[in-house]
Every structure is written in structure tokens, then in C-alpha cells.
Amino acid sequence: MIEKTNVVIIGGGIQGASIAYNLTDMDISDVVLLEKGELGSGSTGKTSAVIRQHYSNEVTIKMSMKSRIIFENFLEEVGERVKFVKTGLLICVPEEEIKNLEGNVSLQRSLGLDVDVITPGEASRLQPGINVNESMGFAFEQSAGYSEPYELIQAYIKRAKENGARIITNTPVKGIKTRDGSVKSVVTDRFEVETKVVVNAAGPWTRDVGRMVGVELPIEPVSLKVGIFQPTVRYDENRPVVLDMPNGVYFRPETGGLVLAGGGKEEEESINPDDYDDGVSFDYISDLSEKMIQRVFLFKDAGYVRGWTGIDGAPPDWHPILGEVPGLEGFICAAGFSGHGFKLAPVVGRLISELIVDGKTSTLDISPLSVERFKTGELLGSRYVTLKYVG
Ligand SMILES: Cc1cc2nc3c(=O)[nH]c(=O)nc-3n(C[C@H](O)[C@H](O)[C@H](O)COP(=O)(O)OP(=O)(O)OC[C@H]3O[C@@H](n4cnc5c(N)ncnc54)[C@H](O)[C@@H]3O)c2cc1C
Numbered sequence: 001m002i003e004k005t006n007v008v009i010i011g012g013g014i015q016g017a018s019i020a021y022n023l024t025d026m027d028i029s030d031v032v033l034l035e036k037g038e039l040g041s042g043s044t045g046k047t048s049a050v051i052r053q054h055y056s057n058e059v060t061i062k063m064s065m066k067s068r069i070i071f072e073n074f075l076e077e078v079g080e081r082v083k084f085v086k087t088g089l090l091i092c093v094p095e096e097e098i099k100n101l102e103g104n105v106s107l108q109r110s111l112g113l114d115v116d117v118i119t120p121g122e123a124s125r126l127q128p129g130i131n132v133n134e135s136m137g138f139a140f141e142q143s144a145g146y147s148e149p150y151e152l153i154q155a156y157i158k159r160a161k162e163n164g165a166r167i168i169t170n171t172p173v174k175g176i177k178t179r180d181g182s183v184k185s186v187v188t189d190r191f192e193v194e195t196k197v198v199v200n201a202a203g204p205w206t207r208d209v210g211r212m213v214g215v216e217l218p219i220e221p222v223s224l225k226v227g228i229f230q231p232t233v234r235y236d237e238n239r240p241v242v243l244d245m246p247n248g249v250y251f252r253p254e255t256g257g258l259v260l261a262g263g264g265k266e267e268e269e270s271i272n273p274d275d276y277d278d279g280v281s282f283d284y285i286s287d288l289s290e291k292m293i294q295r296v297f298l299f300k301d302a303g304y305v306r307g308w309t310g311i312d313g314a315p316p317d318w319h320p321i322l323g324e325v326p327g328l329e330g331f332i333c334a335a336g337f338s339g340h341g342f343k344l345a346p347v348v349g350r351l352i353s354e355l356i357v358d359g360k361t362s363t364l365d366i367s368p369l370s371v372e373r374f375k376t377g378e379l380l381g382s383r384y385v386t387l388k389y390v391g
Pocket residue numbers: 010011012013014015016034035036037038039040041042043044045046047048049050051171172173174201202203204205209224225226262309310311312334335336337338339340341342343344
């Protein structure tokens with residue numbers, strides 16, 4: 001079938017799709033994307049699609065800011081329409097995290113982000129009916145919001161195909177051949193394709209793909225859960241995304257006057273991505289809804305609509321691994337997104353493409369995200385102590 005190509009991308013999730021588009025936009029049209037199932041059938045199809053920039057370190061803040069700008073200008077940047085509802089993000093923290101919140105806001109403001117520490121009164125104006133207490137801390141990030149995963153992935157795939165990329169689904173990669181410390185070809189049941197560059201964008205399966213070349217990538221598959229609720233009064237789609245750290249949950253408006261909520265109990269469990277129950281337990285939903293009602297009384301009689309468990313890959317510091325894997329020329333990792341990858345995908349596609357085309361990134365320095373950090377101990381982590389996945 002295909003004999004030779006410039007780049008093989010393994011994984012048709014949002015990262016693979018964004019990388020395929022960005023490569024072809026940078027005039028590398030000879031790109032093959034291999035997906036073992038359907039496009040978006042991994043983590044991407046289960047995402048909450050929250051777009052925020054509230055992170056604790058410079059590289060992630062900068063990446064999420066660049067990505068958000070692409071979301072806002074998607075039609076001009078990529079040539080397709082993708083939903084982006086700009087609602088802002090209301091961050092609520094317990095007393096013991098107030099110093100960390102202030103530290104994060106100060107770092108984010110120094111990088112040009114439109115975020116402010118606000119009073120409980122201001123929080124109540126932004127989210128009417130919210131239960132605030134004077135010991136809590138609040139901040140508001142104006143440019144945050146949410147999007148729609150299938151629109152985003154379809155947009156990237158459509159544009160990548162128009163630019164010449166070959167997108168092949170239902171084709172698992174079974175092996176990767178190497179020669180003299182460089183990648184040589186990618187093997188499937190139906191064909192073998194020669195290439196000098198392989199991008200491992202296999203989401204929760206990244207570790208398995210790494211093992212095909214004898215590389216042990218420290219990325220563990222983890223579970224993340226979501227529930228959809230229908231309040232008795234239609235929930236306005238412009239209400240802010242709320243990150244409720246005291247309760248360990250988040251919620252945002254969902255199409256049709258609904259509310260999408262996630263986090264809470266049973267989060268972050270290690271899981272087998274090939275064999276897991278993608279439903280949610282009654283206990284999980286009761287706990288989630290109790291926490292939502294505790295924060296916003298309006299949710300009291302909300303009906304449960306549906307819920308699911310999704311998966312993502314998480315390194316020990318809950319930040320992605322981006323860049324070439326040392327010791328194997330042409331083997332690039334774009335994975336380990338730890339529940340943050342949807343919002344980062346537009347910039348990740350650009351960064352990985354710059355790395356492949358120019359041998360270095362120009363949009364921003366991604367060296368802090370190298371896999372080497374697990375050897376040197378320069379981990380990224382979060383300033384927050386109560387919820388590590390906030391980042
Ligand atoms: C419940 C939930 C809520 C989330 N909420 C948010 C949020 O609000 N905001 C946010 O920014 N992020 C969020 N995330 C995280 C985000 O969805 C992920 O980080 C992102 O989708 C990861 O994309 P990906 O392309 O790396 O992985 P995936 O979408 O998993 O794609 C990887 C693909 O690789 C394929 N693959 C694997 N092995 C092979 C192989 N051998 N051969 C060929 N193909 C292979 C898989 O089939 C899969 O389709 C959430 C995730 C979940 C589960």
C-alpha cells in the first residue's frame with residue numbers, strides 16, 4: 001500500500017489530528033496518520049473540552065494561552081469553524097490554597113493573562129447562587145471557556161486531508177523498526193511504511209507504543225469521570241466554567257441548557273485502556289451531585305442525564321511529555337496530557353511540527369517538557385496541594 005512517507009503519526013486523537021494539520025500547513029504534505037480505531041475514539045471523545053490557562057508553571061501557561069488564541073481565531077488560523085464559548089473561569093480555593101492561588105495569578109498576569117483575584121461578592125455576581133464563604137479565595141480568568149471535541153478533530157482532519165495527509169483508521173500499529181539509533185519503518189497488519197520520523201501521539205496507549213522501540217515512557221493510563229445534569233431552570237451557556245477546589249469538582253454549561261460536571265470521587269484511578277468500564281457508578285454520581293448542590297443550590301433538583309469514564313495518559317508530575325526521545329533519532333513523543341490535552345492541542349500541533357520541520361521550536365521553548373526531566377528530577381507539578389490535576 002504505502003511504501004514511504006516523511007512522517008508517521010500514531011494516534012488519531014486530537015493531538016494526532018492537530019499535528020497532521022500543522023505539518024501539512026508547514027508544507028510537509030507527505031504525512032500518514034494511523035489510528036487503531038475511529039478518530040477521537042480514545043481520550044478525545046470523552047473530554048469535557050474546558051479551555052483554561054490557570055496553571056502553575058510558565059511553560060503550561062504560555063502553551064494554554066497560545067492555544068486559546070488559536071481557538072478564538074480558528075476560522076482565520078485553520079480555515080474551519082469550531083465552537084468556542086468564552087465564558088470565563090471562576091476559580092474557588094480553600095483557605096489553605098489562597099497563597100498558591102495568589103502566586104499563580106501573579107505569575108499568569110506577568111505573562112499577560114487576563115486574570116484577577118476577586119472577592120466573594122464578585123464571585124457571587126459572576127455565578128449567581130454560588131455558596132461562598134469568607135475563608136475561601138477566588139480568581140476569575142476572563143478568556144477561558146469551552147469547545148466541542150468532534151468539531152475540533154473533524155476540522156483538523158478535513159484540513160490535513162485537503163493538504164495531502166493520508167488518514168488511515170482501523171489500522172493498529174503493531175511494531176516500529178529501528179536501525180543504528182534511528183527509526184526506520186512502522187509496521188501494521190496490512191503494510192509497512194518506511195519513515196524517518198514517528199510521532200507517538202497514542203494518548204493512554206503511549207507507553208505501549210514506546211515499548212515497541214524499547215523505550216519506557218513514564219506515562220500511566222488514568223481514568224477521569226464526567227456527569228451531565230439537567231437543572232430545573234435552563235442553565236445559560238454563558239455561565240462561567242467553575243473550578244471548585246474545596247469540593248474537588250468542576251462544572252460548565254453544556255448544550256441544551258444542561259450542566260457538565262467532572263472530578264470528585266474515584267478520579268485519577270490507574271486503569272487498563274483496553275479493558276475498562278466506561279460507565280459511572282451510582283456512588284460517583286451521588287457524590288458529584290451533592291458537591292455541586294453544596295456549591296450552587298440551584299442544582300438541587302437537577303436530574304441526572306448521563307455520565308461516562310474516560311482515560312488519559314499521565315506522567316508522575318501530571319504534565320505532558322513533548323519532544324524527541326533521547327537515544328532514538330526521529331522518535332517524538334506528544335503525550336501524557338493528564339486531563340489537559342484538549343485545550344493544548346492547537347499549540348502542540350504547531351510545536352511538534354516546528355520541531356520536525358526546523359529541528360527546534362520557535363513558538364516557545366518546550367525543553368521543560370522533555371522526558372529527561374524524570375532523570376534530572378526537574379519535575380513540573382502544581383503549586384496546589386489539594387488537587388494535583390489542576391496543574
Ligand atoms: C473525562 C475527561 C475529561 C477531560 N476534560 C478535559 C478538559 O476539560 N480540558 C482539556 O484540555 N482536556 C481534558 N481532558 C483531556 C483530553 O481529553 C486529553 O488530554 C486529550 O484528548 C488527549 O488527546 P490525545 O490525542 O493525546 O489522546 P487520544 O484521544 O486518546 O488519542 C490517542 C489515539 O491513539 C490511538 N492509538 C493507540 N495505540 C495505537 C496504535 N498502536 N496504533 C494506532 N493507533 C493507536 C487510540 O485509538 C487513540 O484514538 C479530559 C479527558 C477526559 C477523559
